[in-house]
Amino acid sequence: MAQSPMPAWSAPDGLRPARLTVGVISAGRVGTALGVALERADHVVIACSAISQESRQRAARRLPDTEVLPIHDVAARAELLLLTVPDAELAEVVAGLAATGAVRNGTIVVHTSGANGIAILAPLAELGCIPLAIHPAMTFTGADEDIDRLSNACFGITAADEIGYAVAQSLVLEIGGEPFRVREDARTLYHAALAHASNHTVTLLLDAVQALRAALWGQELLGQELVGDAPGGIAERVIAPLARASLENALARGQAALTGPVARGDAAAIAGHLRVLTELDPELAQAYRADSRRTAQRAHASDEVFAALAEPSTSGGQS
Numbered sequence: 001m002a003q004s005p006m007p008a009w010s011a012p013d014g015l016r017p018a019r020l021t022v023g024v025i026s027a028g029r030v031g032t033a034l035g036v037a038l039e040r041a042d043h044v045v046i047a048c049s050a051i052s053q054e055s056r057q058r059a060a061r062r063l064p065d066t067e068v069l070p071i072h073d074v075a076a077r078a079e080l081l082l083l084t085v086p087d088a089e090l091a092e093v094v095a096g097l098a099a100t101g102a103v104r105n106g107t108i109v110v111h112t113s114g115a116n117g118i119a120i121l122a123p124l125a126e127l128g129c130i131p132l133a134i135h136p137a138m139t140f141t142g143a144d145e146d147i148d149r150l151s152n153a154c155f156g157i158t159a160a161d162e163i164g165y166a167v168a169q170s171l172v173l174e175i176g177g178e179p180f181r182v183r184e185d186a187r188t189l190y191h192a193a194l195a196h197a198s199n200h201t202v203t204l205l206l207d208a209v210q211a212l213r214a215a216l217w218g219q220e221l222l223g224q225e226l227v228g229d230a231p232g233g234i235a236e237r238v239i240a241p242l243a244r245a246s247l248e249n250a251l252a253r254g255q256a257a258l259t260g261p262v263a264r265g266d267a268a269a270i271a272g273h274l275r276v277l278t279e280l281d282p283e284l285a286q287a288y289r290a291d292s293r294r295t296a297q298r299a300h301a302s303d304e305v306f307a308a309l310a311e312p313s314t315s316g317g318q319s
Contacts, residue, residue, distance in 0.1 A: 020108070023078030024048035025071050025093065027059035029140040030112055031084030033147045035063050037175040038080075047074040058142075072102035080171075083111040091120055098123035108167060110134050115191040117158040117184035125160065132168045133158040133187070136177070137194055151176030156190055158182050204291065205243055207284050209235045214280050255298065262295045267304040274308070 020043045024031040027050040035045040045063050049071045050056045059068055075081055075097055085093050090113055097103050105128035109121055114135040121131035135156040140146050155177045157168040165181065172179040182190045212235040216227045227234060249257035261269035270292060277285035293309050295301075 019043055020080040021046045021078055022080045022082065023074040024063075024066075024082045024084060025074055026050060026085055027055045027063070027068070028084055029058075029142045029146065030136070031082055032058050032062040033140060033150060034082060034084065034112070034136075034175075035066070036147050037150045038171075039063075041174040043080065047077050049074050062147075072097065072100050075102040075107075076104065078103075078107060080108045080110065083109065087113045087115055090116065094121060094123055098127060101127065103127060103129055106130070108132060110168075110171075112136065114156065114194060115188055117182070117187040118160055118164075119184060130164055130167065131160055132164055133182075134168050134172065134179075135182075135191075139198055154178045154180055156180060156182040156187075158184055158187065201247075204287075205239065207287055208239055208243075211277060211280060211284065212238060258295065258299050260295075262292050262301055262305060263299045265302045265305055267302070267308040270305060270308040 020038075022035065022038050022043050022045045024035050024045060025048070027035075027048045031048065035048065039045055045066045047067045047069045048059050048063060050059045050068050056068060059066060069077075071093070081103060083090060083093060090111055094111075103109060103124055107124075107129045109124050109129045110132045111121065112135055113120075113133065114137075117133050118125070118131040121129070121133075125131045133156075136150060136153050137156060138146075138149055138153040155168075155172045157165065157172065157179050158181070159165040159168050169179045213227055213229070213233075216235060218227070220226055225234065246257065261273070274285055274289060277288050289309055289311075293306070296305050296309060
């Protein structure tokens with residue numbers, strides 16, 4: 001029996017796929033950054049969708065030769081279709097594309113959602129598409145630095161089979177990233193880990209900045225800028241080297257990077273911290289208590305430390 005011809009996306013030699021026509025739905029921070037990165041790898045972003053004025057301006061600036069079209073027209077033209085819509089909209093977009101039959105058989109369909117694997121692409125896979133989940137493990141700010149950072153980012157990939165993994169791997173390697181596999185049933189845990197590292201780090205640092213601003217308020221030296229609420233002030237400059245060193249030490253040294261009053265077993269210092277933080281902001285104090293308790297667990301802290309971190313009694317106690 002005669003073999004079917006090799007599809008355009010196959011990469012039998014060196015994992016280097018053929019030049020692909022790329023469609024992007026939609027032209028947000030992620031979609032346009034990936035579009036530029038793929039064009040630098042000699043693919044062609046032939047069309048994109050852009051609803052808001054901001055998206056249209058971003059597409060015009062980053063992908064000036066790319067035509068802005070309705071979603072189904074973008075899908076119909078693409079050999080590689082990027083679905084870079086928000087997670088909450090992904091299932092609806094997939095269902096709409098499947099219902100209209102806009103995506104051609106054999107099209108590589110990639111979504112960039114961290115929390116989802118390929119199951120969400122099942123309606124398109126049933127029509128003969130190649131479903132891939134390729135998630136860049138980085139934060140997109142909308143600045144042009146995002147595009148350059150893609151070449152140093154890791155990408156979590158999930159595919160249906162080894163051919164899919166080969167295609168996903170080659171696409172990531174082409175733009176300079178590092179691909180790694182994530183099982184379909186592990187996508188939610190994978191996403192939780194990244195959210196915990198990224199989102200909660202921001203919250204923790206901003207809480208620390210808030211407390212430090214309060215400690216420094218009105219204590220400026222002659223000629224020094226006033227302590228204020230705008231980012232980039234003295235509080236941020238004090239915390240920045242400490243936070244950067246802590247992050248680097250944690251990634252390089254693991255558990256050995258733990259320092260501070262919890263790791264030292266200084267229950268009196270911890271109690272003092274909780275007292276002044278509660279006076280400043282009770283919710284900030286509660287966050288400090290929760291983080292310190294987790295630190296104490298990791299550090300195998302003494303009973304005195306855990307006692308200092310215990311929730312205060314709320315009972316009125318009548319005699």
